[in-house]
Amino acid sequence: MAEHASHNPKDPAVRANTSNKRMSPADRHGRIQKIVQNQGFVTIEYLARQFAVTPQTIRRDINLLSKEGLIQRFHGGAGMGSSTENVAYNERKIMCLEEKRQIAKMAARQIPDHVSLFINIGTTTEAVARALSSHRRLTAITNNLNVANILSNNEQFEVIVAGGLLRHRDGGLIGEATIDFIRQFRVDYGIIGISGIDVDGTLLDFDYREVRAARAIIDNSRKVFLVADHTKFGRNAMVRLGNIEEVHALFTDRQPTAPLVDVMARAEVDLFVA
Amino acid sequence: MAEHASHNPKDPAVRANTSNKRMSPADRHGRIQKIVQNQGFVTIEYLARQFAVTPQTIRRDINLLSKEGLIQRFHGGAGMGSSTENVAYNERKIMCLEEKRQIAKMAARQIPDHVSLFINIGTTTEAVARALSSHRRLTAITNNLNVANILSNNEQFEVIVAGGLLRHRDGGLIGEATIDFIRQFRVDYGIIGISGIDVDGTLLDFDYREVRAARAIIDNSRKVFLVADHTKFGRNAMVRLGNIEEVHALFTDRQPTAPLVDVMARAEVDLFVA
DNA sequence: AGAATAATGTTGATTATACCACAATAAATC
DNA sequence: GATTTATTGTGGTATAATCAACATTATTCT
CATH class of the missing domain: 1.10.10.10 (Winged helix-like DNA-binding domain superfamily/Winged helix DNA-binding domain)
Structure with a gap:
């Protein structure tokens, strides 16, 4: 049969x-x-x-x-799977991948060797981590597991992972423990991403826990770099992180609107457009 | 034309x-x-x-x-295009891998749903993390990035990553910060691996920083499970972690030597052999 | 051996992917 | 600028893969 x-x-x-x-x-x-x-x-x-x-x-x-x-x-x-090769991470959010790469490359050029830095959650900040791969002797503290994985490929880097609750969606670490951990350090450069930038320069995000981590990073970095692609301009989110005046440089892929440029000029925020 | x-x-x-x-x-x-x-x-x-x-x-x-x-x-x-059509069956050292799977499966069976646990560095503990994939609502604290990645595939799990210096070799987190982080918690089960077990039951490892993390896990777990394949018996390492009397159960793949079994029996350490 | 358990096979319904032909768009040529 | 050509998008339909449930067969335990 x-x-x-x-x-x-x-x-x-x-x-x-x-x-x-x-x-x-x-x-x-x-x-x-x-x-x-x-x-x-x-x-x-x-x-x-x-x-x-x-x-x-x-x-x-x-x-x-x-x-x-x-x-x-x-x-x-x-x-x-992504066990041995570092090829695939979240395939979903690779929109604007090329733009992010350009932004990241530009930001990485402004970061010298032998410095310490914070890198927080976000696909654009992950791109920065990749762009930093040929730097030398960096000390990086991050609350993003993807960033940690990327940076750990370089033997020269000292990678410190901030502890905390793991967010399944994107490998981000958040919570009080994360904030406390970050506060232990004071570094040369803080690299942060953002979900939205209002026309008046208000920085906005969706998750208040992520905002608190970003806040801690800003407070404990000598220079703060904000990386954001053009889709973030004028985009609305719920939680206020701060104002763009608090950062030292914005890296993006398109010229922002005139009012925002004004705000940045007054606060002497450097603008880098890819 | x-x-x-x-x-x-x-x-x-x-x-x-x-x-x-x-x-x-x-x-x-x-x-x-x-x-x-x-x-x-x-x-x-x-x-x-x-x-x-x-x-x-x-x-x-x-x-x-x-x-x-x-x-x-x-x-x-x-x-x-699969240029190498030959399905070369290579090395047999997946033996250990298979045994680790067995050990891990057995250990996972002894862990109920809805509990909290520590999982530390080691390939066997990673196997345990995989074996736990169909458990429900676990809260896991780990200083191993691979474990964190494995567990984060399950939406039901609350994964907490202990912060610290990232060891490139194996994705382990170590250092004072890690110890302090672990000490913040007190959990139901602690899952630890080990590099060597001496005949008298002394637990040994190579990296003292890893030992200190394991020490903290033992001290803050209500029940401690030790997972170790048979290659660890009688193997020598430099740093003393403690004694097997301190753990509640040993999971392995072969019957240990008689003296070790004696020590375990006296200390009422459960023995599980796959 | 006999019962309990695990692993596998089988089937039909469901879902995802592929294909086809044609419409719409963009590029190129004159 | 109109026409030609290549390229891509959009349906409808065919095909393949998945899933779920149950029957069947191995395996394990007492």
Whole structure:
């Protein structure tokens, strides 16, 4: 009755490659993980043939492994997670990626070697961390796990992670413990992002806990750099962080509106446009 | 008589990728190929977002490129042409990996839902974190960035990262700040790994800063679980962490030597062997 | 051995992706 | 500037992959 011969476990042509006995699920999981790591990407069909089981079983395995973060699940197959390669982080928020890269590059150029700095939460600040990769002997304190991972690739950097509650969404660390931790330091440069900048220069964000962390960074940095792409201009958010007058330089990708430029000029805030 | 000017590959790519203007198809093809080569596998959705075009356009690109044999087409995405078709089964040192999985699974079974726990540095403790993935509503404090990443995949978990100096090698957080941070909490379960266990039950490690963190975890946990594979038995390391009498349970993959079992029995340390 | 448990296979409904043909847009040529 | 050509977007439809539930088979435990 076995019409689907290709999936029949008893078919000698498709039996497991090391032994004719069915291997345990745990063994299979380990081998799947290894295959995925070697190949980069494999289809479910391929794995089903390799282990002489139905695709459904492989799907269950892959669901499990991806739940544990060991591999990444795709439609029709599985690929490497971000365990060994630092390639993939949150794929969702890579809008304006190129703009952010330009902004970050520009900001990194204004930061010398051998300095200490804060870097807080935000995709743009993450871009700055990447742009700093060829700097030398930096000491960086961050409440962003992605930034920590990026910077830790450079052996020369001393990376200090601020403790606190981990926000699942973006790897940000927040809470009272984070604030207290940040307050222990006083650094040369503070790199902060922002969710919105009002026309009068008010800096706005959505999460008050993140604002408090940013506040602590501003208060404990000798120079403060604000990085923000043009979508942040005029954008409204709930929580007030402060005013743009408090920062020393704004890095962005488009000329801000005239009123904002006026405010910045009066407060002697440097403006860098990519 | 412009015959096939549009597909001319010699046409110099003058359009910069930085501009928000739409890039030429040829440029996009080149960049897609590069991205695929770097990442190993990317989804069509991802590429569509990257280039701000519809998935359909990406599909046309991928069909073209795969027709030329430059990349390989998959359901939902594209990957590298697998130049190395050989499914070389490499080293067998995943043995330890598999054993760690077993140990971790066993330990996870002894941990209820809705509890708080410390998890410290070590590959075995990372395995425990993975094994905990289907638990519910755990609060975990860790000084291991990998553990933090693993646990943050579960939305139900409250993950607290202990601050401190980041060790590049393994993503561990160490230093005085880490100790102070850990001391702020008192949790139900402490999960610790170890580099060596002497025959008399002395727990040993290599890095004194890591030992101090583990010490703090033991002192502030109501129950302490030690996870260690059999390679740790009798292995020597420099720094003394404490004695096995201080832990409540040992999870391992092989029966320890008789003297050690005696010590554990006297101190009423539970022994779990996978 | 027999019962309990875990793992796998099977099926049909559901969802996601792919394809096709044509309309709309942008670039290029005259 | 109008026309031609290439390129991309937009539906509708086909196909593949996923999921959920249950039946079946291995495995484990007493």
